Amino acid sequence: MNITKEFDTIAAISTPPGEGAISIVRLSGDDAVTIAQSVTNYKEKDLTKVPTHTIHYGHIKDPKTNQVLDEVMYSVMLEPKTFTRENIVEINCHGGMVVANQILQLLLRQGARLAEPGEFTKRAFLNGRMDLSQAEAVMDLIQAKTNESMDLALGQLDGRLSQLIHSLRQKLLVALAQVEVNIDYPEYDDVEEMTTKIMKEKALEVKEDIAHLLETATQGKILREGLATAIIGRPNVGKSSLLNDLLLEDKAIVTDIEGTTRDVIEEFVNVRGVPLKLIDTAGIRETEDIVERIGVERSRKALSEADLVLLVLNQSESITEMDRELISLTKDMQRIVLLNKNDLPNKLDKDELQNLLGETPFLPISVLEGRGIDLLEQLIKDTFFASNTSEKDATYISNTRHVALLEQADMALDEVLEGIEVDMPVDLLQIDMTRAWDLLGEIMGENVQDELITQLFSQFCLGK
Ligand SMILES: Nc1nc2c(ncn2[C@@H]2O[C@H](COP(=O)(O)OP(=O)(O)OP(=O)(O)O)[C@@H](O)[C@H]2O)c(=O)[nH]1
Ligand SMILES: [Mg+2]
Numbered sequence: 001m002n003i004t005k006e007f008d009t010i011a012a013i014s015t016p017p018g019e020g021a022i023s024i025v026r027l028s029g030d031d032a033v034t035i036a037q038s039v040t041n042y043k044e045k046d047l048t049k050v051p052t053h054t055i056h057y058g059h060i061k062d063p064k065t066n067q068v069l070d071e072v073m074y075s076v077m078l079e080p081k082t083f084t085r086e087n088i089v090e091i092n093c094h095g096g097m098v099v100a101n102q103i104l105q106l107l108l109r110q111g112a113r114l115a116e117p118g119e120f121t122k123r124a125f126l127n128g129r130m131d132l133s134q135a136e137a138v139m140d141l142i143q144a145k146t147n148e149s150m151d152l153a154l155g156q157l158d159g160r161l162s163q164l165i166h167s168l169r170q171k172l173l174v175a176l177a178q179v180e181v182n183i184d185y186p187e188y189d190d191v192e193e194m195t196t197k198i199m200k201e202k203a204l205e206v207k208e209d210i211a212h213l214l215e216t217a218t219q220g221k222i223l224r225e226g227l228a229t230a231i232i233g234r235p236n237v238g239k240s241s242l243l244n245d246l247l248l249e250d251k252a253i254v255t256d257i258e259g260t261t262r263d264v265i266e267e268f269v270n271v272r273g274v275p276l277k278l279i280d281t282a283g284i285r286e287t288e289d290i291v292e293r294i295g296v297e298r299s300r301k302a303l304s305e306a307d308l309v310l311l312v313l314n315q316s317e318s319i320t321e322m323d324r325e326l327i328s329l330t331k332d333m334q335r336i337v338l339l340n341k342n343d344l345p346n347k348l349d350k351d352e353l354q355n356l357l358g359e360t361p362f363l364p365i366s367v368l369e370g371r372g373i374d375l376l377e378q379l380i381k382d383t384f385f386a387s388n389t390s391e392k393d394a395t396y397i398s399n400t401r402h403v404a405l406l407e408q409a410d411m412a413l414d415e416v417l418e419g420i421e422v423d424m425p426v427d428l429l430q431i432d433m434t435r436a437w438d439l440l441g442e443i444m445g446e447n448v449q450d451e452l453i454t455q456l457f458s459q460f461c462l463g464k
Contacts (some may be wrong), residue, residue: 014463052078118457131446228279233312235283316344
């Protein structure tokens with residue numbers, strides 16, 4: 001990779017905007033300490049002389065106006081044992097954006113540059129402190145929605161994925177080394193035979209490992225992005241009421257008018273450790289109303305993209321044509337069928353319903369009275385963890401970029417195998433195998449294009 005090491009000093013506010021007891025303004029780079037020192041009250045400790053990894057009480061003073069801005073704590077961390085492998089000073093100041101912003105402005109006037117989003121982590125990567133998959137884990141960690149997704153990110157930050165990829169590449173390296181032997185001693189026929197044998201062996205081995213990793217991809221993606229759960233049903237069965245109940249919040253409008261929800265509403269909620277992206281949809285029915293019709297279209301789209309469907313029926317009414325249609329539409333999907341309004345007299349023929357549903361069980365609930373919701377939450381959890389062998393320490397692939405690279409490496413290995421079948425010369429096989437090796441390396445950030453790096457890091461939040 002083409003790394004031009006920048007050594008200018010960057011600064012940003014690292015705490016989220018809003019009210020809080022403290023905010024943190026962070027400096028990283030060669031001049032971090034001298035810039036911090038230039039805004040202290042000079043009668044206080046000299047930060048350029050303090051030992052690394054120490055914390056100091058002091059003030060922030062504008063050297064031009066002599067105005068004291070805040071009373072702060074300075075944490076001084078000298079390279080190389082820091083997050084960015086550069087000198088870092090973190091200033092803990094009073095909370096609220098005004099103070100933190102004033103301090104940041106002052107640091108910029110004293111020679112620091114405003115950091116781009118993700119630039120601290122980008123430097124950690126460029127300075128070799130972590131590989132790309134670990135840097136991506138930092139981002140996942142910030143966005144983690146449940147304990148499970150946090151574990152996943154932590155594992156990756158730990159370098160678990162890197163180690164695994166490293167071991168795959170090691171296997172390919174053994175085969176590639178054998179090719180060199182082959183090139184050095186071309187006069188021995190059995191060397192050539194030996195070489196293709198080892199290449200085949202290793203290609204198959206690595207393909208199997210890749211397949212195993214890719215199997216975990218869906219699971220990993222769900223942990224990261226949430227299980228897309230669409231609440232589907234005809235109008236007025238209580239979909240929005242259910243959404244509000246699971247969220248413990250009145251997000252969606254509920255009325256007794258059919259067609260209340262006109263658009264898709266998405267909300268994240270943690271149900272017993274399962275991260276759900278709950279999607280409330282417009283009730284599905286034939287309608288002349290143009291706005292509602294667009295809503296119904298969107299509901300159908302949400303349905304087709306869902307990982308899990310909560311199909312809501314109204315058990316105080318008999319089964320309608322639309323119910324039948326929805327039952328048949330979801331028959332191949334992961335679904336939970338709910339009979340809502342269990343508090344009202346029952347008009348729904350359960351035998352008929354079971355006939356329509358086949359194997360799928362149904363669960364009577366009453367959102368109004370809060371009955372059956374506990375069971376529903378348990379069912380969601382069981383469904384989720386049943387489809388997941390849930391190896392506690394498994395390395396999950398959760399990142400689309402990683403999935404794409406693994407798939408490409410797998411294809412390159414297919415080409416190696418096909419080449420062996422048709423007795424292709426060893427040096428041509430070597431090209432494909434080297435490509436597989438390179439592609440796996442890209443997961444950790446080797447040979448990755450500068451633009452991709454910039455784009456990846458720009459997804460971070462400011463100050464990270
Ligand atoms: N009796 C009874 N009424 C309920 C129950 N759940 C919801 N309702 C009522 O049913 C009506 C419709 O509820 P909504 O949640 O708006 O239904 P919806 O499925 O979102 O309707 P649309 O958005 O129009 O498709 C409201 O008056 C709710 O108060 C329940 O368990 N029992
Ligand atoms: Mg609704």
